[in-house]
Amino acid sequence: MTRERVWTARNQPLLDATRGADRRRSIWQILALARERARTENVDSRPLAGSNGGVESRGYVGIEMAETERKFLVTGKVQQALCFLALACCIGCLRMEQTRFARMDDWKAIDLLPSDVEGREATPPPRLFGPSDLHEYMNGGAAIYLAYDFRELAVASYPIGPGEDAVVIEIYRMGSSQDAFGIYSDGAEGEHPDIGQDAGYGVGLLRFWKGRAFVRILCLSEEDERRDLVLALGREIAARIPETGERPRLMRVLPREGLVADRATYFHTIISLNHLYFLSDGNPLGLGPHTDAVFAEYEIGEHVPKLLLVRYPSPDEAAAALARFEGVYLPDRPGRSAAQDTTVRVEVLEDGQAVGLLRMEALLIMCLDAGRSTAQSLPQEVASLFHMEFATEAKEEAIDE
Numbered sequence: 001m002t003r004e005r006v007w008t009a010r011n012q013p014l015l016d017a018t019r020g021a022d023r024r025r026s027i028w029q030i031l032a033l034a035r036e037r038a039r040t041e042n043v044d045s046r047p048l049a050g051s052n053g054g055v056e057s058r059g060y061v062g063i064e065m066a067e068t069e070r071k072f073l074v075t076g077k078v079q080q081a082l083c084f085l086a087l088a089c090c091i092g093c094l095r096m097e098q099t100r101f102a103r104m105d106d107w108k109a110i111d112l113l114p115s116d117v118e119g120r121e122a123t124p125p126p127r128l129f130g131p132s133d134l135h136e137y138m139n140g141g142a143a144i145y146l147a148y149d150f151r152e153l154a155v156a157s158y159p160i161g162p163g164e165d166a167v168v169i170e171i172y173r174m175g176s177s178q179d180a181f182g183i184y185s186d187g188a189e190g191e192h193p194d195i196g197q198d199a200g201y202g203v204g205l206l207r208f209w210k211g212r213a214f215v216r217i218l219c220l221s222e223e224d225e226r227r228d229l230v231l232a233l234g235r236e237i238a239a240r241i242p243e244t245g246e247r248p249r250l251m252r253v254l255p256r257e258g259l260v261a262d263r264a265t266y267f268h269t270i271i272s273l274n275h276l277y278f279l280s281d282g283n284p285l286g287l288g289p290h291t292d293a294v295f296a297e298y299e300i301g302e303h304v305p306k307l308l309l310v311r312y313p314s315p316d317e318a319a320a321a322l323a324r325f326e327g328v329y330l331p332d333r334p335g336r337s338a339a340q341d342t343t344v345r346v347e348v349l350e351d352g353q354a355v356g357l358l359r360m361e362a363l364l365i366m367c368l369d370a371g372r373s374t375a376q377s378l379p380q381e382v383a384s385l386f387h388m389e390f391a392t393e394a395k396e397e398a399i400d401e
Contacts, residue, residue: 109154109171112213112240114233117158117167126156147269148183149175149289151212160229165221167233172214177245182266184209186276189262195234197244200262201227206234211243250294250311253385255378260304264296277306277368284324285310285364286317298378303353305370307378312362322359325366329355346375360386 113126127137130152134142137155145153151173158167174180181198190202196215199208204219204226217233219226248266265276268291270283276295279285287293292311297304312318326335330347344358356367356375363386365379 107173107242109152109173109213112171112215112237113154113156113169114158114236117233118160118229120159122156122158124157126154129153129155143271144186144275145172145183147267147271148179151175160219160226161221165226166219167226167230168216168218168220169233169237170216170218171237172216174212174214177209177211177243178248178266180209180212180214180245181247182268183214185265186267186272193231193234195231196238196241197247199234201231204230206230208234208238209245210238210241211245213241248292248294249389250292250309252389253309253382254294254296254307255381255385258298258300260297260299264294267293267295273308277308279308279368280325280328282328284321284328286312286321286324298374300374300378301371303369303371303374305374305378306368307382308366308368309382310364310366312364315359315362318359318362318364322357322364326357344376344379346372348372358383 110126110128113122115121129137131146131150134145134150134153137153138145153170153172155168155170158169159165160167172180172183174183184198184200184207187207188198188200190200193199193201193206195206196208196210196213199206201207204221206215206217208215215234215237217230217237219230251264251266254264265272267273267276268287268289270285270287273279273285273287273293273295285291287310290313294307294309296307298307310318310321312321326333326345333347342359344356346354346356348354353369354367354372354375356365356370356379358365358379360383363383365382367375367378370378
């Protein structure tokens, strides 16, 4: 027998264990098989005094050498080889898993478009846009999408029925699922069909998000039955999206009582805030890609208060932003005292509306257009919810420091 045949015959169970579906076995399972094989063969790697040149073999694994009859004790080498084989197998499986996830991560928006709608292909062919040329597709509206880490857009128009009736499908790939949710949350009113992770439909327009994808499907037709077509297309596209995502954690700290349905928006930049609510000139809050923010509307009593939450990378940045904002928004009022640093500051403005301001660690809480009592209580509720949601994270950061 050649050395390869001897090695293969004695270790066939191990080789079988590394093939096919069993390739997913862990390295420890494979090594256990090797140890069991060695035990059943009564392997003993210790040389004993005796014949054969002073070495007596007792159940060791031998490899026949060409042109000689000498035998060497190679149990240790065989076991080392098995270890390397098992390790190589596991590394191969890991690379396969990494490749699978890489393919999921590299999905393209154009791949989600249907090949046709009711048997008719897109006219003209689908178009692609990136951050540098998005303005060519939506003149004046690109800035809102770019503020949510926009990556690419695939758009196609499919003719349906007679005349100029058509279905326009826009598929946006954003940088994160939180940003996909964010652009969806800016205008989420309407009927909410079960499509994607959240969806809104009204007047021929379907909007939904799933994972990093944000999708708009608009039917340019006056026929009522086209609603079913739009929803069916939405379900088809949603099924093709190979991932799901998480909503922003900051959304969880909004008090639910009095919250107006579909009027809570997640965003980052001053461009988005000015689109939702004009607060002041410039950017005294220092909003940007590094900040997470939520704007929400409430109905409490006779007032329609708004909540603005901004989470900064550090408490120092939050404190500096609050000081700048108070200087701009309340220029004629006394500055915040040291005692007010951890309490809600309530100021009644000339129009009779009250504003409540509170900083809790890296979170800035602002209650606007409210009654005096609401301006006091709503920020306190947010602070309590924020503490419960992020308490574990705060402890971990304190330990790291």
